[in-house]
Amino acid sequence: MGGQDAGQVPREGHDFALWEKRVDALMVLCSSKGYFTVDGLRRVLEDMGEESFETMTYYERWISSINQNMVEAGAYSLEELGTKMAEITARGETYGEASGG
Amino acid sequence: MPHDHHDHSHDELSPSGHPYRQDNDEPLTYWQTMEIAMRELLIEKEITTAAEITARIEEMDRRSPADGAAVIARAWVDPEYKAHLLADGSAACKAMGFEPGVLRLIAVENTADVHNVVVCTLCSCYPRNLLGLPPDWYKTRAYRSRVVKEPRKVLAEFGLDLPDGMTVRVHDSTADMRYVVLPARPEGTEGMSEAELAQLITRDSMIGTGVPKTPT
Numbered sequence A: 001m002g003g004q005d006a007g008q009v010p011r012e013g014h015d016f017a018l019w020e021k022r023v024d025a026l027m028v029l030c031s032s033k034g035y036f037t038v039d040g041l042r043r044v045l046e047d048m049g050e051e052s053f054e055t056m057t058y059y060e061r062w063i064s065s066i067n068q069n070m071v072e073a074g075a076y077s078l079e080e081l082g083t084k085m086a087e088i089t090a091r092g093e094t095y096g097e098a099s100g101g
Numbered sequence B: 001m002p003h004d005h006h007d008h009s010h011d012e013l014s015p016s017g018h019p020y021r022q023d024n025d026e027p028l029t030y031w032q033t034m035e036i037a038m039r040e041l042l043i044e045k046e047i048t049t050a051a052e053i054t055a056r057i058e059e060m061d062r063r064s065p066a067d068g069a070a071v072i073a074r075a076w077v078d079p080e081y082k083a084h085l086l087a088d089g090s091a092a093c094k095a096m097g098f099e100p101g102v103l104r105l106i107a108v109e110n111t112a113d114v115h116n117v118v119v120c121t122l123c124s125c126y127p128r129n130l131l132g133l134p135p136d137w138y139k140t141r142a143y144r145s146r147v148v149k150e151p152r153k154v155l156a157e158f159g160l161d162l163p164d165g166m167t168v169r170v171h172d173s174t175a176d177m178r179y180v181v182l183p184a185r186p187e188g189t190e191g192m193s194e195a196e197l198a199q200l201i202t203r204d205s206m207i208g209t210g211v212p213k214t215p216t
Helices: A018-032 A038-047 A051-055 A058-072 A078-089 B030-044 B050-062 B065-077 B079-087 B089-095 B141-146 B151-157 B194-200 B203-207
Strands: B104-109 B114-119 B167-172 B177-182
Touching: A018 A038, A018 A058, A018 B030, A018 B050, A038 A058, A058 A078, A058 B030, A078 B030, B065 B079, B065 B089, B065 B177, B065 B194, B065 B203, B079 B089, B079 B104, B079 B177, B089 B104, B104 B114, B104 B167, B114 B151, B114 B177, B141 B151, B151 B167, B177 B203
Parallel strands: B104 B177, B114 B167
Antiparallel strands: none
């Protein structure tokens, strides 16, 4: 997207939430263990298209890409992920409840 | 995959007048659920452990622009170290006890004629091992799109008006190379100690969207 037109650079920041820090940690750990590389992360991010930059937050894009890479690497299957996600959703309505703190 | 999972507008303000921020007591989102699921699966399969994840977060939390400022201040007072930093950024950081990681770190020097600024147009590559995690604006579409095309205008929005005669170099990071700007030492700092100098070096001055503070 380098060179495209865009509006003013938004300057507000936010503190990283715990789940975002965990996504970051998972990226570093999975790549350092050889499951995939930064190039793999970027490949999936770029495949998502520009629309994802408007509809998803930064670490939402990351978790989606890390997941795609880990499934491709055979770390777990989509079925295992789906089962686990359903189990987690049933635990509670907030991140704190669902993640066990 | 669903994109419409946002539970409330980010424009709303809390009763105390602050924008809402994602936290652990807000409604669980689809992507948060995915994060929990992946983390638990990887722990169950013994690919990682909860302790390893926590240690990694603590490690990242410890890194901050103060690390980079210490490196820059050393380069300002020690010509030999400066030459080392410009020749091999990764090794020079390591020499000061900052683990540079596997990526190549390249320091680019601001002079009286040249101003450098760093971006990652493809995603968000940033010298995070030296400066901590990038600020949100560094990752925005607006910064990444525009700084390569109209850097002077973007820098002016950051409050940095560069003289017309100054060359602006924009460095686009890659997956294997990270840039850090070695800002010019401000005038009037001749008698200052390395520690005092480090206080003048801001995060933005090492990205190139700012310059060091001047001594008061």
